[in-house]
Amino acid sequence: MVNDVLSLLSRGIAPLPWWGYVVVTLAFTHVTIAAVTIYLHRSQSHRALDLHPAVAHVFRFWLWLTTGMVTKEWVAIHRKHHAKVETSDDPHSPVAHGIRTVFWKGSELYRAEAKNAETLAKYGHGTPDDWVERNLYSRFSWQGVGVMMIIDLTLFGAVGLTIWAVQMLWIPVTAAGIINGIGHYWGYRSYACADASTNIVPWGIIIGGEELHNNHHAYATSAKLSSKWFEFDIGWAYIRILAALRLAQVRKVAPKLVKAPAKTAPDLATLQAIITHRYHVATDYARALKAACAAELAALRAGDTRGKVPSTRRIKRLLTNGPTGWSPTELEHVESTVAQSLVLAKIVAMRSELAALWERSTESSEQLLVKLQDWCHRAESSGIPPLARFSHKLRRYA
Secondary structure (H helix, E strand, C coil): CHHHHHHHHHHCCCCCCHHHHHHHHHHHHHHHHHHHHHHHHHHHHCCCEEECHHHHHHHHHHHHHHCCCCHHHHHHHHHHHHHCCCCCCCCCCHHHHCHHHHHHHHHHHHHHHHCCHHHHHHHCCCCCCCHHHHHHHCCCCCHHHHHHHHHHHHHHCHHHHHHHHHHHHHHHHHHHHHHCCHHHCCCECCCCCCCCCCECCCEECCCCCCCEHHHHHHCCCCCCCCCCCCCEEHHHHHHHHHHHCCCEEECCCCCCCCECCCCCCCCHHHHHHHHHCHHHHHHHHHHHHHHHHHHHHHHHHHCCCCCCCCCHHHHHHHHHHCCCCCCHHHHHHHHHHHCCCHHHHHHHHHHHHHHHHHHCCCCCHHHHHHHHHHHHHHHHCCCCHHHHHHHHHHCCEC
16 A cells, blocks of 8 residues: 555656656646746736736736746836846846846846835736735745645656756746847847847747747837748737637737838828838848948958958948947947948938937927938938938838
């Protein structure tokens, strides 16, 4: 009898082959990721979609079991990240805290910020405050993971402890480490946001679509994180399924750029399209002028004996993001090089003027339209063919 009990405790009530345990572990952690990206991130933090109360509560309950995170704390910290991105007040920016700190100690940064009452009061509004939240999820936040450990041990025996350990590590590594760390440090950028956000890979599967982090920072209130034809957001696929079952309602997705036949002159619709798609415009401008900048830099290098001419990549970075994120020394070096070429100086100056169209919130639409029309006229008569072609392209925005 004792041996039977020990055997049951060792194997659990649902013994599986080795690959079965792997599948269960991946399934459990994937549900957790789905709960984070759909419920905490897109629904609660950014109000990009509304979830049926039953679905929302299932996500809350699962997160209580598998992470111990409190909805209000997570939402407040994430909203503050967007409001203070890449500054010293950003709770988890690699730019401010260093990539090693965010990657390896991201969960510690989270816990420290969760104790900041000012952050919770200012950014945690609109999150659940019902009886269950107050008396169970928030009050006994870490008891949930203890219940999960008992469930894993009961189902799978000793192996269940390993499954539970992976579950406990999954969010600190993937969300706190990879998304908050690598997602602001390494990858490709589809949009020229005023931050360091990147898309880690174009296939958002393992971390529920959160891999497309630059897309998210460009359009934070979009329920869909993929934007290019080659990108895939599995979180969006789940949202579509929930919407088809009437368990979710999408409130907002990123606007799609529409191109019409070129107009003789930009109008208010053109201006609105440029402002709406400003990140796309900045990225497209840098791409369109890259070859012209490379040719000018090559000419400067031919007469440069000190190796001081910056790379084309640095100039493209300046055209994409402007001076954001540059150190004073780095910016002075690039600007001194730009000043040696009339073409480079013109390209950089025109980029700054174009960006001013969506940065000047105090001017009326009519005033901004006059500036846009003048910008296009000067671009097309600049004698720089790529700049003229880009201006023609802008006049197609609708």
